[in-house]
Amino acid sequence: MSEGNINSRRRVAVVLFNVGGPDNLAAVRPFLYNLFSDPAIITLPAGIRHLLAGFLAWRRAPVARDIYKLIGGKSPIAAGTRAQAAALEKKLNTDAPEKAGKTEFRCFTSMRYWHPRAQQTVREVREFAPDDIVLLPLFPQYSTTTVGTALDEWSRAARAVKLDVPTHSCCCYPLEEGVIEAHTAAIAKTIEKKIGDKPFRLLLSAHSLPQKTIDAGDPYVWQIDQTVDRLMKRLREETGRGNIDYRVCYQSRVGPLKWLEPNTQSEIRRAGAEGLALIVVPIAFVSEHLETLVELDIEYAKLATEAGVPLYCRMPALGTDERFIEALSKITLRRLGSGKCGSASSDAGERICPAGFAKCHQKAGPEEV
Numbered sequence: 267m268s269e270g271n272i273n274s275r276r277r278v279a280v281v282l283f284n285v286g287g288p289d290n291l292a293a294v295r296p297f298l299y300n301l302f303s304d305p306a307i308i309t310l311p312a313g314i315r316h317l318l319a320g321f322l323a324w325r326r327a328p329v330a331r332d333i334y335k336l337i338g339g340k341s342p343i344a345a346g347t348r349a350q351a352a353a354l355e356k357k358l359n360t361d362a363p364e365k366a367g368k369t370e371f372r373c374f375t376s377m378r379y380w381h382p383r384a385q386q387t388v389r390e391v392r393e394f395a396p397d398d399i400v401l402l403p404l405f406p407q408y409s410t411t412t413v414g415t416a417l418d419e420w421s422r423a424a425r426a427v428k429l430d431v432p433t434h435s436c437c438c439y440p441l442e443e444g445v446i447e448a449h450t451a452a453i454a455k456t457i458e459k460k461i462g463d464k465p466f467r468l469l470l471s472a473h474s475l476p477q478k479t480i481d482a483g484d485p486y487v488w489q490i491d492q493t494v495d496r497l498m499k500r501l502r503e504e505t506g507r508g509n510i511d512y513r514v515c516y517q518s519r520v521g522p523l524k525w526l527e528p529n530t531q532s533e534i535r536r537a538g539a540e541g542l543a544l545i546v547v548p549i550a551f552v553s554e555h556l557e558t559l560v561e562l563d564i565e566y567a568k569l570a571t572e573a574g575v576p577l578y579c580r581m582p583a584l585g586t587d588e589r590f591i592e593a594l595s596k597i598t599l600r601r602l603g604s605g606k607c608g609s610a611s612s613d614a615g616e617r618i619c620p621a622g623f624a625k626c627h628q629k630a631g632p633e634e635v
Contacts, residue, residue: 275368279396279431280358280598281387282351283403283416286377287341287555293380294331298323300379306415333560343555344382346585347375347404350553350594353586357595371598372396378416384423392429400598401435404552406445407489408438410625411475417627434601437627438618440489441496444593448584449547450500456545456579457505464577466543467511469533470494472550473557474516477524483624487526490514490550492618497549511542514549517566518557534566538573545579552584 288297302308302319310318334340351373358371372394376387391399401420403413417435424433439445453468472490480487494514502508515533519525530546537544546566548558562580570578584590619626 275370276398277394277396278358278369278371278398278400278598278602279391279394280351280354280371280373280400280402281391281420282347282354282373282375282594283401283405283413283420284343284347284375284377284553285412285555286380286383287343288334288380289340289344291331291334291339293340294334295323295327297380298326298330304379304415306411306418333556336564337556337559341380341555342559343553344375344377344380346553346555346583347377349586350404350591351375353591354594354598357591358598361595376416376420378412378419384416384419385426388420388423388427388429392427396431398602399429399431399433400601401433402594402598402601403436403438405550406438406442406552407440407472407486407493407550408619408627409475409479409486410484410627411479411486413437414625414627434604436597436601438489439593439597440493440618442593442597444589444591444596445493445552445584446496446500448587448589448593449497449549449581450504451589452581452587453501453545453547454504456581457507460577460579461543461545464543465511465541466545466577467513467537467540469530469537469544469546470497470512470514470549471517471530471546471562472514472548474519474526474529477526480526483622483626485619485623485626488619488623493549517561530566531569534570534575535573538570538575541574541576543577543579544570544575545581547581548583552590554583554585558583 286297288294299319302322303316305312305315308315308318355371355373374387374391376382376384401417403416405412408414417437475484475486491514498510498512502510513528513533515528515530516526517530519529534544546562548562551558567578567580617626617628
């Protein structure tokens with residue numbers, strides 16, 4: 267326990283990780299540079315990667331700025347993440363004392379590619395002088411391009427300021443009950459209120475990745491499928507519909523590489539050709555941002571109309587849904603109560619990815635090191 271906390275309540279810092287986004291139009295280009303210079307995103311030698319990142323940021327910034335203008339000239343992701351952190355902090359400090367003893371929880375946010383970056387958040391956490399730290403990425407499914415790079419940056423930043431505090435990390439929670447319940451409730455309500463007896467298809471849309479990332483052993487697609495399988499089982503039980511038509515699809519692909527298939531746009535066109543209404547669920551996003559507010563709500567909604575989709579319904583990201591915040595609270599307390607520190611593990615407390623996934627963050631096996 268830190269010196270200032272002797273004979274006082276235990277202090278726990280909970281750090282919520284997200285991608286981040288530009289907070290004004292001038293920040294678009296440096297944000298893109300930070301994104302493209304990440305070795306988890308572009309796997310080239312450092313010198314070449316930084317040169318390419320500068321070129322890509324310069325080339326794409328004008329178009330990206332026009333896109334951000336559609337949603338007020340900035341990304342909503344930092345504000346949304348702060349709202350999630352505030353809701354989780356309130357939940358933990360309200361519910362946790364009976365479960366975890368006399369504990370003060372404080373939640374922080376850390377963005378991978380824009381402010382507040384890990385270097386800033388690490389300093390804020392150090393000033394709080396916690397007895398324990400829980401690292402909680404806001405990505406239910408693990409990928410090296412999201413959770414992996416966020417946790418790696420945090421580790422570097424913590425070492426740089428000698429933040430030597432017991433740290434409990436969660437790398438993924440694809441089967442967390444609260445996540446499944448939140449999605450199920452929202453979809454079931456939409457089916458009842460808007461779909462009724464109309465023929466429809468559920469599109470479970472996730473951010474795409476280059477196929478080579480998955481081929482290298484990234485478990486992202488496998489974990490998406492685990493979430494979808496559990497969700498569909500629960501949704502059939504909730505709605506009493508034994509056969510719900512659904513597709514898993516991937517959005518936001520860019521560049522000439524081979525990306526994950528099928529892509530969301532092609533599935534929207536397919537539904538239009540078949541005369542099906544659509545319920546689109548951002549299955550891997552828990553915060554509203556460019557991919558939901560522009561791609562899904564503007565670009566893909568327009569595509570759906572042009573393709574002849576009779577009804578297009580987009581489910582909101584989980585945000586501060588009470589079921590989701592409850593899930594994050596349970597994950598935090600379980601990681602804290604496990605007594606294990608060191609490398610990240612799934613919410614199950616052990617590796618859930620099959621052995622073939624070489625990029626699983628929990629490389630040490632079922633026990634943390």
